[in-house]
Amino acid sequence: MSAKTLRRLREGALGYLLVLPALGAFGLFVFYPLVKTAYLGFFLAPPTPNLPSHYVGFHQYGQVLGSSEFVSDLGRTAFFVLLTVPTGIVVGLLLANLAHTKVPGIRAFRTIYSSTVATSTAVASVAFLTLLNPQIGVLSYLFGKAGGNGVLANPHWALPAVAMVTVWQNIGFTFILMSAALQSLPQEVLEAAKVDGASGSVRFRQIVLPLLSPILFFAAVIGVIGGFQSFGQIDLLTQGGPNHASLVLIYDIYQQAFQFNNPGYAAVLSIALFGILLVLTFVQFFFFQRRVSYASD
C-alpha cells in the first residue's frame, strides 16, 4: 500500500470518528424516535393499562385526524397563533422604531425593551399566574376582576390571557430582531426621503415597511412555528382549561401521552404537528436562502 493511500484511509477514518458523536446522537434521539412515533400511531391503547396494545394500521390515523377533537385542537392553536404573531410583530416594530433614534439615554431604553429575553416561559408564566390571580393579582385588580374567578378561569379569556403573556415574554426577542433590521436599512435612502420633505409616517409606510418586508415575513414564520410549539405557558397558566378552552395541539399530545396513557393517539397528533411544522420550516428555509443571497449581492 502506498503512503498516499494510507494517508487517505487514515483521513477517512478520522472523518468518520469526528462525525460519529453527533450522528450517533441524532440517530438515537432524532431519526429513530421520529420513525418510532409514526409506528406507535399504528397501535391502539388497550382499554385497561397492562394489557397489550393492538395493531390497527392506519385506522387510528384516520380516526384521530378526522375527529372533531383534532379540528378543535387545530382551531384553538390557530387562534393562539393569530393572537400572538401579528401583535408581537407590531409591538416589536413599534418599540424598535421608537428606540431607533440618537437621543441621550437611548441605550438604557434599548436594554429595557430587550429585557424580557431574560425571562423563560416558566418565569413569565409564573409571574403572570400570580399577577392574574383573582384574589391577590395586581393585574386582575386593574382589569376589574373579570368575572369573579379571573381571566384564566374564564373560557372566553383564558387563551387570550395566555397569548398576552406570550406576547410580553417575546417582546425582547422581537425588539432585538426588528432593531437589527432597522439598523441594516440603507440610511441614504431614508435621508433622501427626508430631504424631499416626506413626513415621518409617510417615510415609515412607503419606505421602511417595504424594505423590512423580508424580515417581517421571517419573524411571522418563526412566530407561527413558535406558536405551534408553545407548551409551558399553557401548562402553567391553564392546563388546557377551563373546559378545553385553551387545549392546543401540543398540550393535547402531552396529556394523551403522559396523563391519559394513550401513546398511540398522542403519536398520531405528534405526526400531524410534525407535518405542519415541516411545511412551515420549508417556507422558512426557502425564505432564508433568498435573504442570504440578497445579503451577498
Added chain:
Amino acid sequence: MPATEASARRTRHLRLVVRYAVLIGAAAIVLFPIYITIVDALLTPQQITHRPPTLFPTDPQWNTFVTAFRQGSLGIYLRNSAIVTFAVVALEVTTSVLAAYAFVFLKFPARKILFFACLATLMVPGEATLIPNYQTINGLGLLNTFPSLILPFVASGIGIFLFRQAFLGFPPELRDAAQLDGCGHLKFLFRIVAPINRSVIAAFALFAFLSAWNQYLWPLVVTQTDSVRTVQIGLRQLSGANFSQFNVVFAGTILAALPIAILLLLFQRQLVAGLTAGAVKG
C-alpha cells in the same frame, strides 16, 4: 428672524419631550410585570393580599429571598439547571466543532449525505420524538437522572451548520501550509481553526445556553423529584404554593431569571448575534 428661530427651537424641545414621554411610557409597560414581581417579593403575605394593591415596598422583606432559596428548594433547582446547562452546552459545542471540522477539512465517502442528515434534524421538532425518547430513557433506566436531561441534547444541527459555514471561510492555503509544517488535523483544529472562529463559537454557546436553561417540556416529562428538577420545573412546583407563601413564589421567580439576566447584560452584543443565528431554527 430671532422669533422664528426661538419657535423652531421650542418645537424641537417639545418634540424631544414627547419622544421621552413615549419612551418612558413604553418602558413602564414592558417593565410593569417585572416591577410588580419584585415589589411583591419584598412584601409580607398580608400586604400582598391587601386591596388596593401596594405598589411600593415601604418595609422591604429582603429575607424572603433567603427563604425562597432554602425552603422552596430553589438552591437545588438552580444547581441542577447549572449542571445540566453547562453539560449540554459543552457537549453541543464539542460535537458540533468536531463534525463541522470533518465536513470541511476531511474527505471521506458519504460526506455530503451525512451533512445533509445533520441539516435534516433541524426539521424535526422535539415534540415529534418526545414519546419514543421517553421510552428510550425509561428503557435505559435513566428516568429522573441528570443523564436523562442531557443525553438527547448532546448534538446540535444548528451548531454543525453554523460552524461549517464559518470554517468554510478558512483559506485552504493556510491549511496546506500548516500540513507542510507537520501540523496534524487535531492540532490544526484546536490550535488554529477553533481559536480563529471563537466569536461564532461564543455566539452559538450563548444561544445553546439560553435554549438549554429554558427547556420545559422534556424536563417536565423525565424528572420526578426535586433532586434533579431544573429551575423551570421547580417554578412549576413553587407556583402551586398557598397564599401565605406567595412572596416566596415571587422571590423564586426573580431568582430563576437572575442568572440569565446577568449573562445577557454581560454579553449583550453576542446575544444579538446568537439570537439571530438561532432564529434560523426558531
